[in-house]
Amino acid sequence: MRHSIATSIFRKAIAGILPLFVLSIFLPAGSMAQNDGKKLFEKHCTVCHKLGEGKLVGPELVGITKVREREWLVKFIRNSKELIDAGDPIAVKVFEENNKIPMQAFTNLSDAEINGIIDYIENWEPPKAQEFTADVNKKDGFTETEILRGERMFYGLIPFENGGTTACNSCHYTKNSDSLNWNPSAMDLAHAFMEKDGMNIYASMSEPASSVMEKAHADYKLNEQEIYYISAYLSHLVHKEIKPFKIFPTRLLIFILFAVLMTLALIDLIFTRKVRYRFIHVIILMVGIAVHFNIAMVEAQNLSRTKDYAPDQPIKFSHKIHAGDNQTDCQYCHHIADQSKSAGIPSNDVCMNCHNVVQEGRNSGKFEINKILRAQKTGKPIEWIRIHNMQEHVFFSHAQHVNAGKIACETCHGPVAEMDIMRQFSDLSMGWCIDCHRNTRVNFKDNEYYSTYMKLHDELKSGKIDSVTVEQIGGLDCMKCHY
Structure with missing residues (x-):
């Protein structure tokens, strides 16, 4: 019994080890080394270099081993700055040809690992297009x-x-x-x-x-x-529409419910008289009128206000990732905010400044970024949906607030750096603007824009006032916004 168990275990062990042994004999050692070199290249080099696709941030590397000695390549990859500072003519030439952008040092890599990367580049071949029997270009005409x-x-x-x-x-x-x-x-x-x-x-x-x-x-x-x-x-x-997410109309149903109750109460009070106690009719009517008045008032106040408006954008762009995690400055994308009425919607070119290099997102892979790449090829701009819309009878200038007023973007737009889905943070009502103008202290002393307000400067110097609010420089004048 014990002998048979031992024999069975031995056979299983041999069955597991034998394929590995055979592979170790017949699998070329160069294939394994090439795979290691590929992993190192993808980890350290693909941010700046693409094989077979021309210059990216750094130069094209296909064929580099034919024009550069391996020993020099190892030194350059490990620490290009050392060669440049030492006056190496080839290193200086490469540095100047690439906008004087120094290559990142890889002092953590061993000679074997760097040689593995060079081997991978030397033996790299463009991937062969996979062949399909189906017509991959067919997009319609299906049964x-x-x-x-x-x-x-x-x-x-x-x-x-x-x-x-x-x-x-x-x-x-x-x-x-x-x-x-x-x-x-x-x-x-x-x-x-x-x-x-x-x-x-x-x-x-x-x-x-x-x-x-x-x-x-x-x-x-x-x-x-x-x-x-x-x-x-x-x-x-593609010829259908995805149904949008709809909020259950609670307030509308309450409005209709009390309208029906009040109608029944009036009919019973005047005609049918089924309910003996009239105070019940009175209570229903009073509560119904109060509810209707409240709903009408709230809806009137919210007319043209779109607080928490968060439309589906053509690309799933996360402000949390860009402005929060990556700390991209707001004015890098909205670069006209300090000189224009509008903050501006970034063009495809602004997106491509980064996404020429960053071509894969950590959450969405390549799908969302590929939308930008396709738009860039066609020349068609991304049709972003505007979120913050002031009423037509209101004048608002970003330049006045961002440039002259030195107001932070978060003051009006909320914690943008925490938003995956961008939404309207403030209601943009007249009362909200007035409260802000009454309470916001102007950056007055060191701001040339307000140098002509001599009286207020004198009052600040004399200690009569300790600060200046927007209200004091005409921030509540009707003609400022409604000209």
Whole structure:
């Protein structure tokens, strides 16, 4: 008995070790080294260099080993500044040709690791395009049966042959919500697929291009026919609209309920007289009138006010990531705020200043950033939806507040650096503006804009007043805003 158990264990051990032993004999050592070099290159170099795609921040590296000696490359990669400071002519030339931007030092890498990176660059070959028997350019003309089958696969009603049990719509939502879902919606996928030079769904599903998608699709191995059916469904979906998230109309129902109760009370009070005690009619009428008056007053006050307005934008742009985590200055994107009435909506070029290099988001992978890249290629601007809209009869200038007044963006726009979904923080009502003008102290002493207010300067010097508010310099004059 013991002998048979020991024999069984020995056989299992041999079965597990033998494949590894065979692989170690037949698998080329260079293949493993090339893989290590690739990982190091992707980790340390892809921010500034793309192989086979020309100059990025740094120069193109394909063929670099043919024009530079390996020993020099190792020294340059480890610490380029040392070579430049030492007057190395080649290092100085490279430095000047690349806008005098020094290359990051990699003193933490060993000679073997740096040589692994150089080996990977030397042996790199452009990836071969995957071949498909299906027409990958087909975007319409699908049959009703194909569309229906693709829809059933998308909703998980038909299982995939090679794994992946979660339905597509569990991540790629088909109904809008009031919270940020970093996964592209079904409609996003449909538009990206149908756009000219848009998403190649066959390549995306076969070889995920981002680490986010690679992780999310780890269990999915869709075959070509399954991708074809989902393509058919997406081509059909693009002609539909995702229903927007709607808030339950509680106040409207209360208004209607009391309108019905008051009507019944009046009818009973004048005609039917079913209820003996008239004070019941009086209570219903008084409460109903109070409720109707309150709702009418609140709705009138909120007319044209859109506090907490947070529309779905064409790109899932997170202010929390950009302004908060990455500490991007507000005026880098809204660069005309200190000289214009409007803060301005950033152009594609402003986005591309960073996203020429940063081509993968930590939450959305490449999908959202690819929208910017496609827009840049077509020359069509991203159609951002404006959130803060002042009424037409009101004049408001960002230059006056940001430049002259030195008002921080957060004063009006709230904690933007904490917002994944940008929303309107203030109600922008007249009362809100007046309160601000009454309470805000002007940066008066060291501000040349207010140098002509001699009387107020004299009062500050004499100690008659210790500060100046916006109200004191005409901030409550009607003609300032309503000219």
